[in-house]
């Protein structure tokens with residue numbers, strides 16, 4: 001079974017990357033790297049599979065830098081973006097062999113397919129369809145989904161690794177991957193009936209983007225004060241949903257919406273129920289996307305449900321249990337956001353540090369001044385700690401241990417590290433850090449969301465404090 005995973009991953013990887021690369025308008029510099037790795041295609045030998053972590057050409061920062069620099073004054077007045085980049089990738093001592101392979105595969109996909117599009121997607125506030133189709137082709141949108149329904153059947157850590165690797169290149173794309181895997185797919189796996197799984201997993205794994213619809217204008221941190229209602233038809237065959245959801249990630253691309261609505265407001269949060277709503281059911285309107293500070297390629301839209309009729313069979317799990325499903329899935333989801341923020345910090349550092357050994361002042365590289373060395377060392381240490389923290393929470397969840405406190409800690413801490421790291425990177429680059437010639441400014445904008453969605457930092461602190469009190473107060 002293990003080898004089957006390896007073979008499938010490798011096959012997918014090469015089929016997908018080859019296809020994506022031929023479809024992509026990657027810079028000429030990208031092509032030789034992909035070609036030069038072609039010699040590693042033997043998928044039958046374990047050694048080949050394990051050894052397949054060729055230092056992937058550090059395509060992303062350099063290529064993006066070259067792309068960004070093209071035509072700008074920067075190309076002639078300042079050193080090139082990143083020179084010969086070596087990734088500052090955090091250690092992966094406790095990764096299983098399969099997880100290492102996933103990391104390598106996704107790292108290459110992110111560098112080759114997402115990397116060249118990062119700046120344009122951010123500027124235009126759009127998600128390139130090539131990126132979305134590439135994610136599906138690589139099996140990255142159904143990581144834990146059962147194999148019998150077209151999923152990859154992998155573990156939770158693998159989903160987190162994918163989110164982290166994608167976030168190193170573009171945290172906006174990482175949100176798409178994160179929500180589809182750690183929220184939607186897992187909700188269907190945990191609480192969906194066999195019929196719902198048979199119907200929706202194949203879609204989720206092969207091409208349907210999905211959205212998690214909880215927040216509303218009046219309910220954010222206080223999520224269960226939501227006002228969206230679902231009314232059962234007289235014959236009990238369908239519900240009609242009425243209400244407006246706000247801040248819905250991926251809504252522009254989504255074909256499936258997991259919607260939380262109250263079937264009996266007199267019961268308070270115990271009336272909250274989760275429905276699987278297809279866009280095609282009618283009565284679903286996706287509003288204009290928000291013009292955001294960061295993760296701009298990820299669409300965030302209001303979604304209105306007006307006279308939206310949903311078959312009663314599309315209730316996920318039990319009526320009235322939606323609040324519990326939301327709490328439980330968001331507890332896990334926070335580890336995914338931890339992976340996103342850890343990846344962001346790592347990616348930002350990787351895209352910045354090489355410049356410090358290109359830029360000379362006072363006759364030496366700026367990266368060799370002790371004042372700079374100590375700051376970089378501090379940031380690299382924090383990035384390592386951030387990765388370790390979210391991975392520890394992921395392992396606890398996989399082992400069936402209580403993990404809610406650790407998940408909250410990982411989201412809180414990784415988002416703080418992401419913000420500190422990105423801020424420092426902007427400073428270390430000096431004047432060019434304040435421009436769009438480098439990606440540090442984008443990571444700096446992107447990191448802010450880590451302290452807001454899936455529970456703000458205050459909410460994480462409250463969760464941690466509540467559990468500490470239970471553990472220690474008499």
Ligand SMILES: Cc1cc2nc3c(=O)[nH]c(=O)nc-3n(C[C@H](O)[C@H](O)[C@H](O)COP(=O)(O)OP(=O)(O)OC[C@H]3O[C@@H](n4cnc5c(N)ncnc54)[C@H](O)[C@@H]3O)c2cc1C
Nearest residue numbers: 212213214215220221247248249300452453454455456458
């Ligand atoms: C880009 C983006 C994408 C999003 N994607 C989704 C999505 O896909 N699906 C979805 O359902 N939602 C999504 N959200 C919504 C997000 O989860 C909420 O914005 C978040 O939970 C905060 O809610 P709020 O904006 O209403 O802030 P509020 O709850 O109004 O909070 C405002 C401030 O008050 C503080 N605060 C509130 N309550 C307390 C308290 N008890 N103790 C201490 N401080 C408190 C908060 O920490 C915050 O600083 C997204 C939001 C953004 C910005």
